[in-house]
Amino acid sequence: MITPMKKVTVLTVAGAVEETLQALRTLEILHLTPLQAAAGAKLNKARGEMNRVQKALEVVPEKAPKGVTPVKEAAPAASLIDEIQQLVAESKQAEIDKEQAEEELSKLSMFKNLDPATAAALQAKGIFVKLYQLHAGKIPFEVDGEGVVEEFGQDENGKYVAVVSRGEAPVAVKGNFTELTMPQKSLAEYREMEAKAKETLARVEKRLGELSGARESIEDKLLEVGDDYRMVEAEASMVGDKNVAAVQGFCPAPRVGELEKAAREHGWGLLVDDPAEDDDIPTLLTYSKLSRPMQFLYDIIGISPGYKEVDVSAVFLCFFSIFFAMIVGDSAYGLLFLGLALFARKKMPKANPAGFHFIYLMSIATIVWGVINASFLGLNPALAGWTYYLDITNYGWLPEPLKNAMLWIRTSAPTDPAKFEAYKAFAQSITILPESFVPKAAGASQMQHIQLFCFCIAVVHLSIAHVWNVCVRIKRKDSTFMAQVGWLIGCWVMFFLACQMVLGIDMARWCSVSTCRSSSSRCSSWKPFSWCSLPFRRSASNRTSSASRCSCSTW
Numbered sequence: 001m002i003t004p005m006k007k008v009t010v011l012t013v014a015g016a017v018e019e020t021l022q023a024l025r026t027l028e029i030l031h032l033t034p035l036q037a038a039a040g041a042k043l044n045k046a047r048g049e050m051n052r053v054q055k056a057l058e059v060v061p062e063k064a065p066k067g068v069t070p071v072k073e074a075a076p077a078a079s080l081i082d083e084i085q086q087l088v089a090e091s092k093q094a095e096i097d098k099e100q101a102e103e104e105l106s107k108l109s110m111f112k113n114l115d116p117a118t119a120a121a122l123q124a125k126g127i128f129v130k131l132y133q134l135h136a137g138k139i140p141f142e143v144d145g146e147g148v149v150e151e152f153g154q155d156e157n158g159k160y161v162a163v164v165s166r167g168e169a170p171v172a173v174k175g176n177f178t179e180l181t182m183p184q185k186s187l188a189e190y191r192e193m194e195a196k197a198k199e200t201l202a203r204v205e206k207r208l209g210e211l212s213g214a215r216e217s218i219e220d221k222l223l224e225v226g227d228d229y230r231m232v233e234a235e236a237s238m239v240g241d242k243n244v245a246a247v248q249g250f251c252p253a254p255r256v257g258e259l260e261k262a263a264r265e266h267g268w269g270l271l272v273d274d275p276a277e278d279d280d281i282p283t284l285l286t287y288s289k290l291s292r293p294m295q296f297l298y299d300i301i302g303i304s305p306g307y308k309e310v311d312v313s314a315v316f317l318c319f320f321s322i323f324f325a326m327i328v329g330d331s332a333y334g335l336l337f338l339g340l341a342l343f344a345r346k347k348m349p350k351a352n353p354a355g356f357h358f359i360y361l362m363s364i365a366t367i368v369w370g371v372i373n374a375s376f377l378g379l380n381p382a383l384a385g386w387t388y389y390l391d392i393t394n395y396g397w398l399p400e401p402l403k404n405a406m407l408w409i410r411t412s413a414p415t416d417p418a419k420f421e422a423y424k425a426f427a428q429s430i431t432i433l434p435e436s437f438v439p440k441a442a443g444a445s446q447m448q449h450i451q452l453f454c455f456c457i458a459v460v461h462l463s464i465a466h467v468w469n470v471c472v473r474i475k476r477k478d479s480t481f482m483a484q485v486g487w488l489i490g491c492w493v494m495f496f497l498a499c500q501m502v503l504g505i506d507m508a509r510w511c512s513v514s515t516c517r518s519s520s521s522r523c524s525s526w527k528p529f530s531w532c533s534l535p536f537r538r539s540a541s542n543r544t545s546s547a548s549r550c551s552c553s554t555w
Contacts, residue, residue: 331370
């Protein structure tokens with residue numbers, strides 16, 4: 001259920017702000033809301049420290065890579081975080097060096113041990129060395145003057161050549177080519193740079209894998225700096241002057257007494273009020289033992305009700321259990337789910353129990369539905385004689401009305417002749433349904449029964465929702481409750497329409513408007529609305545038409 005909240009303002013002397021916030025944090029009772037935008041150097045420093053620890057935790061793997069043994073470090077968390085930061089910096093630089101070396105080597109690897117220092121020394125003596133990548137084309141590569149062309153190799157991108165010439169400037173060339181820039185370092189240095197970078201990356205990865213054993217210590221440090229940040233943020237969002245400071249928040253109504261007691265002990269001023277309509281009120285959900293599985297379902301779906309919304313946990317969980325049981329539909333699967341859940345719970349005693357409670361509930365609902373339908377791995381007495389004893393409708397201690405109700409919502413009628421005759425008499429006694437709902441023979445299909453049962457569940461589910469909304473909006477003096485009444489009527493009209501179109505059940509007369517008129521005068525039997533219950537089944541011999549009741553046309 002949604003816990004009601006109170007809006008609380010705490011007043012304290014300006015010199016005891018930090019002490020007050022510490023006491024409130026210890027109580028864990030007040031959800032703080034800022035009275036002004038938090039800002040300042042102290043807040044920025046606290047945020048930076050929290051981000052630093054968060055990033056350190058992100059780079060440490062949860063599980064050490066294969067071949068690496070996690071180490072339980074004895075060093076304090078602060079030292080570990082400094083080491084992780086240093087490792088991250090080394091890794092980033094190694095990545096940069098590796099990419100640079102790979103780029104230069106991919107372009108110039110054909111030139112073997114090319115050294116730009118040697119080329120620069122030759123240029124100082126008037127000897128120029130230029131590098132080219134030749135492409136296939138109609139114009140051949142030629143040197144326009146005196147120069148030597150030295151070919152170094154070829155790949156899918158073309159040939160790689162160096163042109164050596166003497167003079168005041170490099171010799172001109174022509175053809176289809178790309179001139180390559182002389183590298184800043186020798187290719188040997190780039191190969192060495194690449195090897196060192198790979199070595200550094202491997203070392204960093206190994207060390208971070210070892211530090212996976214210290215994640216718990218870093219997580220604790222993150223909680224600590226996170227609390228410190230929230231404390232500084234709360235202080236920065238307070239208002240006051242040199243004498244008094246105020247902090248505001250929301251407190252669960254059942255725990256206001258604890259806050260009042262703490263106020264008397266610490267000498268605080270306390271103002272407790274109901275939240276305003278425009279307040280952004282936090283939602284605190286409390287679960288009973290029966291509704292605790294809903295906590296797990298909310299976590300799966302990723303939603304939770306807002307403070308001003310209706311908490312439908314219990315109703316939603318009830319219908320969800322029915323839907324789950326009908327979809328699975330077999331008691332054997334229910335037993336399997338239950339057994340696996342119990343085994344997992346035994347292996348993980350410290351895990352959150354909400355998930356296990358949810359699986360228990362779904363498993364039990366599936367078992368119950370399977371028992372009602374005598375469904376066990378899809379077997380029947382014709383295939384496996386022992387399944388006869390799993391059908392509880394075969395036992396005399398079960399009350400006859402309950403037995404017939406269970407038989408009615410099964411997909412097929414009983415196959416036992418004696419049992420079928422008694423059941424058929426029960427089906428014939430339900431006179432509000434057409435003759436088609438009475439099985440003609442033992443073992444006949446009853447899919448219409450299942451369809452009607454599903455329609456009924458759906459309309460009841462929606463009706464509960466709309467009636468609940470009507471009650472809530474009337475309580476809030478909200479005139480839009482009439483819209484919910486309209487939706488409620490619409491749901492039932494659609495229910496009867498679906499029953500008529502799919503199952504052949506006559507619509508309730510209150511769902512339609514029947515009028516009759518003649519050319520001369522209005523018929524005395526004219527009725528704008530006919531309010532009555534569901535029509536009773538009539539045989540072909542006693543069914544009368546509108547024309548026999550009234551000489552006027554009916555529309």
